[in-house]
Amino acid sequence: MESTRADDEVRAALAAAEDESANPAERAEMLMEIAMGLQQRPKLSEQILSAIDLYDRALRVCPQDERLLLARISARKGSALLILPEEGTLALQQARAAFEAAIPHLIDFGRPEELAEAEMNLGLAIQNLAGHHKARITDAISAYQRALRTFDKVRFPKEFAILQNNLATAFLSMPFTDSRAKMREALAVQAFEEGLKTVSLIDHPTEYAMLQNNLGNALQYASSSHALENNLRALDAYDEALKVRVRATMPLEYANTVSNKANCLWNLPDDPERPEDGNRANLLAAREYYRESREIFSTSGEVDKARTVAEALEQIQRELLSTPPSKPAGKNGGETRDRIETDLKEH
Template sequence: MAIGAEEQVRTALAAADVETARPEERAEMLMEIAVGLQIKPKSVDEIRAAIDLYNRALAICPSSHALLEARIRARRATALQAIPEEGSASLELARDGLEAAIPNLREHGSAEELAEAEMNLGLVLQGLSSAGKARIVDAISAYQRALRTFDRAAFPTEYAILQNNLATAFLSIPFTDERSKMREALAVQAFEEGLKVVNVIDHPSEYAMLQNNLGNALQYASSSHSVENNLRAIEAYDEALKVRSRKSAPLEYANTISNKANCLWNLPDDVEDPASGNRLNLAVARKLYAEAREIFASAGEAGKARIVAEALDQIDRETLSVAPLRETNGPMHEAE
């Protein structure tokens, strides 16, 4: 743990160690200080320090204060979600904490607290599902329960985020049965539903996220209308790029221009005459890939830089051989 985080923990413990304070007051104070550590943490050490404070708060919280205990568990879960790790231990702890907290939040807490916990549970379950340790349908159910409170009228930001989460959950289900196309359609519908309540001025981050992910959903849909979908995807990426710039959000910008490049790679220059090829779109795609590779490399994202470099090499081979238009899975397909 970094010295700064250690000092904050010592300060928090000293502040909470007041003889005249009741245990529940001390527990609540530790929780509030931990929440403060989670806001824009400078390092993972501050997240770990917050988790330590939550654990100490739980240790002294009286069993008679069920709502306070539930709030501490729910907050600790959000900190556990933020821990970068190879395995899934932290996510499993977060799941257990949320599942323990939700019944008490349902009985004693506010509707908003419960909905927030359900939304976070959905995220945790979605993360665990990729490791085979949870069912994606349970994540979808948690998101849908959260939507009972976080409706489009009163909570537009939360509503939009939940629609994005639902869509990415639908898309994460393997396309191995006859319902695959229906899930793709539901994902596109959810992205579009989220975009009905956010705009580029008031909710720029959510707007860009939804537009980027809508573009991905359209681009990779198994549809007989691939050209039409790709044109719509280009429009969505361009909308995302109204927010995501190389200066303000370089990695998000690089992801989006990579997605746009892949879309152009599969789009004929003249949609009315697909047989004429796509050399012009390939040239634009190559330029976008080159910029994305530079950004990824400078940010230390070696894996993404390598994938984009491979796409550049393939484009160069196609351009030299005057290859016909063909389909590709492409290098980028990031939900963010």
């Protein structure tokens, strides 16, 4: 049903492009708007590809002196390329090129919010390319910081929070082998916490949960002398995320967070005041979370995550069997950390 409707819209767009009663700029704008509609609904890869094709047609139809319209079409094409599933980096490279083509004209003719949105999404394209060693993460950070000139915490709390999240993940993705590693960890935690000051559980539940989950990860894996305190704070953050990420409505997000929580529990004594008494109760709780997340990942086709959680589950089971209830259990190596999430502003 969804595919048929999308096909109808593509045909309507192509007919609009051939409508000689409209001038070229009007035809280009019609193509762009229909492409945006395809992009906004539940995203099958075929719909995204169709949207990209319509953006390309709009760019060909649009007069070259309509620089603002060309920039808007290019920026929207870039956002579609960002969400296109692919194995390599071609779409990401094309997205970066599209944003970089649009930004100079948005500076000259666009609204501040349009420019900030393009900078924000450019940062995301560069950050993902940096993960493939195809770009510099510092360029992503610069793009996010430029976007923050407009997306401040007062007027744009949601966008501000997303940018803080993406800045934090960029800091955490930098090499941790130099003397500034701890400073970047602290900056990441600070950015997550700054983002959480602007969004609420009621008004921005998705962003709130994302930030809480990622704050928990940053705290849990920080190279700090305050590991116990950080893990307790991480546990609180995961519990906040789980107020939104419930299994019935957000199963994959729920599985990510409970597997993170399981890993945190594995490293926590049952009684922080008496760590010598061990953490058998927390190990048992972690085992149940791992079992639940493995089931969700398996049924959702997340093969790699299911395998990673299964390995953790096997390890924790061996630890429980080899450790009498009266003795402390050991710690794991923190291998079930899920990808810290970045986000882009949708049109």
